[in-house]
Amino acid sequence: MAQVRQFPPKLLLSMEKNLAQAKTLTQDPREQARIRLVEREFIYLKNLASVFYFYHAYRLNPSWEMFEPLAKAIEARNALIDSWYDDKGKLKMEDGWPRFFDNVTKDFLKVGGRLTGELSTPFNWNVATLGVDAPNPGTTWCMNLGRENHVPDPAKDFRGSAKYIELSLWSPNLEARAFCTPAAFGELVFGE
Structure with missing residues (x-):
């Protein structure tokens, strides 16, 4: 869980504030495009760190109270990644900036890419299935x-x-x- 220690919530909040301030400091279209790209990468990083954070909390105390925020973070990450791709699975390009995540496929991005180990647990969990209540009486x-x-x-x-x-x-x-x-x-x- 090195990712949790490298990007604790306070650091992410500080980074988010700095990014918001940077957005107000320039009107140059090229700089604005670069800031949009950095913001997109930061949103990905923040979401990834939150999944690790909630997964660590869930591992320490495996309960529905700990599972629910983890499931929401995983679903948010999947929705975020899905929003970057068109219906044909092609990465949408940012206006004014030609490349983002080296134009990788959606499935490739969801498992963490090739430069790191595959992101498996908890990123590959089907949280809709895992979030089902206990079996009904009589089951x-x-x-x-x-x-x-x-x-x-x-x-x-x-x-x-x-x-x-x-x-x-x-x-x-x-x-x-x-x-x-x-x-x-x-x-x-x-x-x-």
Whole structure:
């Protein structure tokens, strides 16, 4: 999470104020075009840093309260990137400035480009699916949990004893003695 430490919210706010001030200091069209380009890159940076910031908070306290701002930041980033491309997936050019992000494709930009590692978690999350509430009462899931007594090999047992180790089982498959047999799974029915 180096990105969070490099661009904390206070620094981003200071950068945003400086950019707003720079916009008022020139009337030259070329300088205005450059400022628009810098502003566009700053908006991207600010959004990227906010996703990392909220993801870090979510990892420290995984809860719906922490997930919701993260999901909004991811959706905002995707909408921002989508707004820079036309219906054919071609990058829209800024008036007076020929190139932005080296004219990369939208999919390429969403995963972080080629000069860095691919941005995966949380950038590739489908937040619409993840934001769904808990299963409704009466919803049934097939499930198999396990617990059994097991005598370890004393030669391999790190404790040096041959005592039984108790492992968990729920809805065991006693016929095939295989854990991953869906037909033997039990049903988990959600209540209120």
